[in-house]
Amino acid sequence: MTSRTLPKTTDERLVEAGLLKRLLTRPELGALGGAILVWIIFAVIAGNRGFLSLQGTASYLEVSSYLGILAVAIALLMIGGEFDLSIGSMIGAAGATIAVLGSVFGVPLWLASLIALGVALLVGFINGTMVIRTKLPSFIITLGSLFILRGLTIALTRIFTGRTQVGSLDQLEGYEVLRTLFGGSISIGGAAFPISIVWWLAITVLATWVLMRTRFGNWIFSAGGNAEAARNVGVPVNRVKVTLFMATAAAAWLVATIQLTVVKSADTLRGTQQEFIAIIAAVIGGNLLTGGYGSAVGAALGALIFGMVRQGIVYAGIDADWFQVFLGAMLIVAVLVNNFIRDQAEKARR
Amino acid sequence: MMNRVPLLEVRNISKYFGNVVALKDVSMSVYDSEVMCLLGDNGAGKSTLIKILSGVYKPDEGEYLVEGKPVNFNSPRDALDHGIATVYQDLAMIPLMSIARNFFLGSEPTKGWGPFRRFDIDFANRTARAEMAKMGIDIRDPSQPVGTLSGGERQSVAIARAVYFGARVLILDEPTAALGVKQAGVVLRYIAQARARGLGVIFITHNPHHAYAVGDRFTILKRGRTFGTFTKDELSREEMVRMMSGADELDALSHELSEFARREATEAARIDKQLAESLEEAEEIFEHDSSSEQKG
Numbered sequence: 041m042t043s044r045t046l047p048k049t050t051d052e053r054l055v056e057a058g059l060l061k062r063l064l065t066r067p068e069l070g071a072l073g074g075a076i077l078v079w080i081i082f083a084v085i086a087g088n089r090g091f092l093s094l095q096g097t098a099s100y101l102e103v104s105s106y107l108g109i110l111a112v113a114i115a116l117l118m119i120g121g122e123f124d125l126s127i128g129s130m131i132g133a134a135g136a137t138i139a140v141l142g143s144v145f146g147v148p149l150w151l152a153s154l155i156a157l158g159v160a161l162l163v164g165f166i167n168g169t170m171v172i173r174t175k176l177p178s179f180i181i182t183l184g185s186l187f188i189l190r191g192l193t194i195a196l197t198r199i200f201t202g203r204t205q206v207g208s209l210d211q212l213e214g215y216e217v218l219r220t221l222f223g224g225s226i227s228i229g230g231a232a233f234p235i236s237i238v239w240w241l242a243i244t245v246l247a248t249w250v251l252m253r254t255r256f257g258n259w260i261f262s263a264g265g266n267a268e269a270a271r272n273v274g275v276p277v278n279r280v281k282v283t284l285f286m287a288t289a290a291a292a293w294l295v296a297t298i299q300l301t302v303v304k305s306a307d308t309l310r311g312t313q314q315e316f317i318a319i320i321a322a323v324i325g326g327n328l329l330t331g332g333y334g335s336a337v338g339a340a341l342g343a344l345i346f347g348m349v350r351q352g353i354v355y356a357g358i359d360a361d362w363f364q365v366f367l368g369a370m371l372i373v374a375v376l377v378n379n380f381i382r383d384q385a386e387k388a389r390r
Numbered sequence: 391m392m393n394r395v396p397l398l399e400v401r402n403i404s405k406y407f408g409n410v411v412a413l414k415d416v417s418m419s420v421y422d423s424e425v426m427c428l429l430g431d432n433g434a435g436k437s438t439l440i441k442i443l444s445g446v447y448k449p450d451e452g453e454y455l456v457e458g459k460p461v462n463f464n465s466p467r468d469a470l471d472h473g474i475a476t477v478y479q480d481l482a483m484i485p486l487m488s489i490a491r492n493f494f495l496g497s498e499p500t501k502g503w504g505p506f507r508r509f510d511i512d513f514a515n516r517t518a519r520a521e522m523a524k525m526g527i528d529i530r531d532p533s534q535p536v537g538t539l540s541g542g543e544r545q546s547v548a549i550a551r552a553v554y555f556g557a558r559v560l561i562l563d564e565p566t567a568a569l570g571v572k573q574a575g576v577v578l579r580y581i582a583q584a585r586a587r588g589l590g591v592i593f594i595t596h597n598p599h600h601a602y603a604v605g606d607r608f609t610i611l612k613r614g615r616t617f618g619t620f621t622k623d624e625l626s627r628e629e630m631v632r633m634m635s636g637a638d639e640l641d642a643l644s645h646e647l648s649e650f651a652r653r654e655a656t657e658a659a660r661i662d663k664q665l666a667e668s669l670e671e672a673e674e675i676f677e678h679d680s681s682s683e684q685k686g
Contacts (some may be wrong), residue, residue: 253508258487262495265484272478273496274467333486369454 043076054152062253065324067340070378082352092356094231105240111321115282115339121264121331122178129189130292131311139206139306148214164289168282194308224302236298247336264331283361324374395458397590403452412438416616418609420590427601428594430611433445445469477548478566485537521550534628540566542573548582559590579672602627603665
């Protein structure tokens with residue numbers, strides 16, 4: 041409580057400390073620091089081996105972009121208080137759907153891709169509805185759908201094609217449309233920057249706008265922060281959560297379509313473990329596991345860190361086996377740093 | 391006062407859960423510019439009555455009238471649409487969200503059109519700050535998380551929000567229960583201010599000191615029934631305490647409790663003094679505000 045005789049002085053103090061405090065309370069601060077640090081480390085140890093070249097930059101941005109699309113979507117879902125472990129399986133399922141429809145049933149690939157989007161939205165809807173109806177943790181429900189989806193994908197693809205991989209998709213009708221939208225690249229200074237990077241940036245911007253500047257964004261924070269309190273003031277919490285599950289599945293479809301277009305084949309095992317890596321990226325980006333707090337930019341930065349490390353290790357000539365060790369350690373360090381920063385920020389505001 | 395139409399009234403309400411009688415023949419009302427205290431020990435039926443008033447439960451028997459007209463609420467939203475807002479003790483706020491975002495949660499102001507329709511965060515910040523200032527709280531930064539506010543201040547954000555969104559009746563569920571004496575004083579001050587702005591306040595508490603400090607009338611519940619409604623001059627605080635806890639049991643215990651009661655009395659006098667002071671201050675602020683509003 042501040043006395044009413046002091047409003048002027050408190051306002052001046054606010055302006056004075058405002059910028060630093062505002063920066064400190066942003067959830068993505070830790071990830072931004074981490075991204076800069078990782079970049080500097082690899083610039084020093086692998087700078088003369090191509091990490092700093094445009095080609096090198098394009099290569100780690102491409103890796104980051106696939107993960108980034110997933111991480112941003114999962115970040116919104118986590119802010120909304122839920123989890124989705126089935127997105128990795130969804131990538132395989134969406135890719136297989138497109139490939140089977142195209143190669144076995146002769147559906148033009150662009151149409152097959154649209155149908156696969158429909159399938160993804162349906163899976164997201166079912167995940168969300170199951171979580172809400174059963175009131176079970178989304179961890180359990182989507183752990184179930186992780187295996188169900190993967191199993192269905194492998195079984196059905198084998199029934200229709202006799203194999204678990206489908207190749208030569210660029211020979212099929214309608215591939216050109218997909219190539220223009222998802223498989224192209226932009227040439228900057230002789231280096232090819234894949235169009236997936238544009239999708240990643242666009243989705244990050246869109247997600248940030250939704251979170252920070254729309255009613256729906258406010259509802260996402262409230263659904264994860266305290267669903268009961270949100271319901272009491274009329275927020276349609278169930279609808280918000282189902283929508284987020286659908287958006288997450290749609291992100292998996294987008295990644296599947298991009299990968300399928302770039303490598304011209306589908307593999308039923310594609311996307312395995314991507315769900316964990318996406319969640320790690322979101323957590324590195326300052327998103328709370330318990331919901332109600334986080335940022336899309338943070339998740340995108342988390343994905344950037346992942347991409348830089350993955351490619352940086354290659355450029356530095358370090359054995360790639362060490363990558364997973366680094367990933368796990370970074371997750372734990374990131375959570376500790378984020379918690380520390382948030383505590384400091386809360387104190388600074390007092 | 392009694393020939394006015396009450397903002398909210400229930401007549402001979404009963405509620406049963408299986409063979410448990412939660413409420414039996416309870417009647418009460420609240421007028422505008424009045425604080426009506428609903429008192430009772432644990433298990434007296436306070437929670438059931440609040441849930442009926444706020445539209446969560448339907449009564450099994452009896453009438454519910456809003457401004458003299460019978461109503462039948464199917465959800466808390468219905469009650470809200472009739473201007474009856476309930477502020478729950480712990481479920482009112484989302485700690486990690488900013489004050490302004492909490493303030494407008496569920497009723498966010500927007501600007502722009504079509505796909506560019508967006509949450510008007512500047513308006514939200516400005517309005518939240520102004521509405522809090524009307525209650526005598528200067529929030530330095532409406533974008534700071536609610537979690538950084540004290541318990542009393544959180545309650546007052548919820549009260550300010552209800553008032554801003556057109557509540558005519560405020561139902562406050564034990565707003566002072568989890569608070570220390572000083573913080574409770576802060577909340578009581580806002581209750582007095584809500585009354586001064588013409589609202590009808592139903593203040594649920596089991597603390598007779600808090601009730602006596604701001605209440606105009608008192609309805610006492612015990613074991614699902616009511617002892618009736620009393621005005622302040624009809625009922626001393628001691629009688630109130632006796633009714634709440636049951637006179638016979640109290641008499642039997644009175645010998646044992648005499649020592650305790652003596653201590654209680656000194657404590658009560660101290661609390662009363664403190665509360666009276668903060669109320670005086672509240673009225674000053676309000677007079678100051680309304681006179682400056684008239685000028686402007």
